[in-house]
Every structure is written in C-alpha cells, then in structure tokens.
Amino acid sequence: MSDEEILGLYRAGERERAFGELVGSYSERLYWHVRGLVGSHEDTDDLLQDIFVKVWTGLDGFRGDARLFTWLFRIATNESLNFLRKRNLRQALGLESRGAGGGTGAAETQDGDAAGVPAERIADRDPWFNGDEAQRLLARAMAQLPPKQRAVFQMRYFEEMPYEQMAQVLGTSTGALKASYHFAYEKVKDYLLKNMTGGF
Amino acid sequence: MDKKQDILDREDLRRSPYSVPEGYFAQLQERLRAIPSQQAEVTCRSVSLKQQHPEQSGSSRSRIRSAMSWAVGVAAALALGVFAFRGGDRGDAMPGVSEVPSYEQYAYADLIPYTEPYLYYSEEEAPAAADPAEEEMIDYLMQYQNY
Structure with missing residues (x-):
C-alpha cells in the first residue's frame, strides 16, 4: 500500500488498519536504520516500540506537508539520537551496567563487573553481530562519532540516502550535511587505518 | 594502489553486519500492531482513576504545587537581588580590600573632572608640594585684592 493510500485509510476512520499497514511497510526498514545507529538488537527493539507509539499518537497531527517516509524517519532518527546522547551521558557518569546480550539496560552482568560497556565495544558483545573483523572495526569507528554525525554517516554510507532526503529527515541544509559527511568519512577512515592489521 | 583511497569503498x-533472531520481524509487527489497543487501555485506565478519586485529582494538587514553587522561586530571586544590590555597602566582601566602593562612588566617578586631582587624592597620597615661593604668595594675594 502506498503512503497516500495509508493516509487515506486513516482519514477515512480506519485508523488501526492504517497503522497496521504502516507497520507492515516500514517496521523492518526502520529497524535497520535504528540498528545502524545504536548497534544493539535489544536497544533497537525497545526503541522501535517507543518510535511506533509516537507514530500512533502523532498520526492525528500529521498534516502531510512532508512525506510519510520522511516523517517516520525523522521520529526514528530523533529517538535514536536522544538514546545515544543519554547512553553517552550514562557511560560518562559510570552508570551503565554490562548486559549479557550487549544491551545497555540494567541486565545482570555475566562476570559481576559493573563497569559500563563503552559504546565502541557494543558490537563485540552483541551476539547478533555477524560481521568480520573489518566490519567490527567499522562499527567501533562509527561509535566514536558524535550522534548526529553518526546518523549522517549511517544514512549516506550504508543507506545511500540522497542529501535532499537527509536534509528533510535531519532538518539541516544539504551543504551542512555534505560537510558533516566529509568529516565523518575522514574520521572513520583514519580510525580504520590506525587500527587495522595486515590483511585488510 | 593507494590503500588509503580504497578502504571505505569496499562493498563488503x-x-x-547485523542479524536478527529467526521470526523476529513477524513477531515485531504483531507487537507493534497491538499499540493502538494498548494506548486505548492506558487512556481508559487514567480516565477511570481520575473519576474514582476526584478529590485526589493530581491536576489540582499539581496546580497548587506549581504555584507554590513559582512563588518560592520569585521570592528567592528577589532576596538574591536585594542582597547583591546592597552587598557593596557593607564593604567587607572582598578579601584584601579594606573598603569596597559604594554605589554612589561608582555612580559619581565619571563626574570627577580630570583637572581636579585633589578630588582623587587625600593629603597623604598627594605628592608633597614644595613650599610656595614668596613671589607666588604675593601674586596669589594680589589676585584676591582685585575682587
């Protein structure tokens, strides 16, 4: 079902059905988008719940001046960025506990160590990370980036989103995005070059 | 080949690099589709709670609480302002400084003309003047005679 049809269904009063269609069309794509930003499967799962609650409560006020896709991605990106900022703060204050599945919730620690998992090590502890060494290093490099820059890199490098679309999602100009992506790209490349071993 | 140029261009x-448990997305969609009914339940519960205990309605108590905290904040700001405004008069705020200039001193400092140094210096501070010569004393007295 197209975005217009979903919105039409919603405005015709079939709200739950429209929401169901929206879930079917976008949940998987939003999952991978959020996962690329936060890294952990558990955290992504929790965030998606919050995101779709916001989508449901916000659908009434959706005026249609932006595309549905853009609006959904904006909510998802903002929630993810807020999550990353809070996580960075918790880790800086030493409040993060180590989760068995690489999640950052208050799960019991495996070895009793209460020290927080640094963001760049989340991929190391995530059982749902199946990348090779190069991809692990790339995930660590991305974890070093400030949240918004990370979002720019994620959307451009992995999702190959056009700058115009990114500008609508992030509410920034295309020029600023190009500059941000350039800096993020260079930082990531430097990190890989400094940390890679032979055979890459 | 320049390795530095190629490293991020690699397709792999x-x-x-992420995977999900088997059947995850079907499960996820089922949970997400339940959100409208869950939200409706939450709304009903909060409405019925207010109806059951109107005297303990959070809204009136929270209104009183917010009004009181606003009043306390304003009172604290006023007290701070008065303290800061009057603090210079006490003259003992800064260590190593025997006298803190008062507001009046600051206000009138600009009015002291540059050509009147005696308004700045006390007799002890001013450089010791040489005794006036006799001629100067006569000139000075003759000036007043003419008036």
Whole structure:
C-alpha cells in the first residue's frame, strides 16, 4: 500500500488498519536504520516500540506537508539520537551496567563487573553481530562519532540516502550535511587505518 | 594502489553486519500492531482513576504545587537581588580590600573632572608640594585684592 493510500485509510476512520499497514511497510526498514545507529538488537527493539507509539499518537497531527517516509524517519532518527546522547551521558557518569546480550539496560552482568560497556565495544558483545573483523572495526569507528554525525554517516554510507532526503529527515541544509559527511568519512577512515592489521 | 583511497569503498564494508533472531520481524509487527489497543487501555485506565478519586485529582494538587514553587522561586530571586544590590555597602566582601566602593562612588566617578586631582587624592597620597615661593604668595594675594 502506498503512503497516500495509508493516509487515506486513516482519514477515512480506519485508523488501526492504517497503522497496521504502516507497520507492515516500514517496521523492518526502520529497524535497520535504528540498528545502524545504536548497534544493539535489544536497544533497537525497545526503541522501535517507543518510535511506533509516537507514530500512533502523532498520526492525528500529521498534516502531510512532508512525506510519510520522511516523517517516520525523522521520529526514528530523533529517538535514536536522544538514546545515544543519554547512553553517552550514562557511560560518562559510570552508570551503565554490562548486559549479557550487549544491551545497555540494567541486565545482570555475566562476570559481576559493573563497569559500563563503552559504546565502541557494543558490537563485540552483541551476539547478533555477524560481521568480520573489518566490519567490527567499522562499527567501533562509527561509535566514536558524535550522534548526529553518526546518523549522517549511517544514512549516506550504508543507506545511500540522497542529501535532499537527509536534509528533510535531519532538518539541516544539504551543504551542512555534505560537510558533516566529509568529516565523518575522514574520521572513520583514519580510525580504520590506525587500527587495522595486515590483511585488510 | 593507494590503500588509503580504497578502504571505505569496499562493498563488503557497506553490507550490514547485523542479524536478527529467526521470526523476529513477524513477531515485531504483531507487537507493534497491538499499540493502538494498548494506548486505548492506558487512556481508559487514567480516565477511570481520575473519576474514582476526584478529590485526589493530581491536576489540582499539581496546580497548587506549581504555584507554590513559582512563588518560592520569585521570592528567592528577589532576596538574591536585594542582597547583591546592597552587598557593596557593607564593604567587607572582598578579601584584601579594606573598603569596597559604594554605589554612589561608582555612580559619581565619571563626574570627577580630570583637572581636579585633589578630588582623587587625600593629603597623604598627594605628592608633597614644595613650599610656595614668596613671589607666588604675593601674586596669589594680589589676585584676591582685585575682587
């Protein structure tokens, strides 16, 4: 079902059905988008719940001046960025506990160590990370980036989103995005070059 | 070949390294589709709670609480302002400084003309003047005679 049809269904009063269609069309794509930003499967799962609650409560006020896709991605990106900022703060204050599945919730620690998992090590502890060494290093490099820059890199490098679309999602100009992506790209490349071993 | 140029251009790096448990997305969609009914339940529960205990309605108590905290904040700001405004008069705020200039001193400092040094210096501070010569004393007295 197209975005217009979903919105039409919603405005015709079939709200739950429209929401169901929206879930079917976008949940998987939003999952991978959020996962690329936060890294952990558990955290992504929790965030998606919050995101779709916001989508449901916000659908009434959706005026249609932006595309549905853009609006959904904006909510998802903002929630993810807020999550990353809070996580960075918790880790800086030493409040993060180590989760068995690489999640950052208050799960019991495996070895009793209460020290927080640094963001760049989340991929190391995530059982749902199946990348090779190069991809692990790339995930660590991305974890070093400030949240918004990370979002720019994620959307451009992995999702190959056009700058115009990114500008609508992030509410920034295309020029600023190009500059941000350039800096993020260079930082990531430097990190890989400094940390890679032979055979890459 | 320049390795530095190629490292991020590799196709394998652009592939997602993440996986999900089997059947995850079907389960996820089922949970997400339940959100409208869950939200309706939450809304009903909070409405019925207010109806059951109107005297303990959070809204009136929270209104009183917010009004009181606003009043306390304003009172504290006023007290701070008065303290800061009057603080210079006490003259003992800064260590190592025997006298803190008062507001009046600051206000009138600009009015002291540059050509009147005696308004700045006390007799002890001013450089010791030489005794006036006799001629100067006569000139000075003759000036007043003419008036």
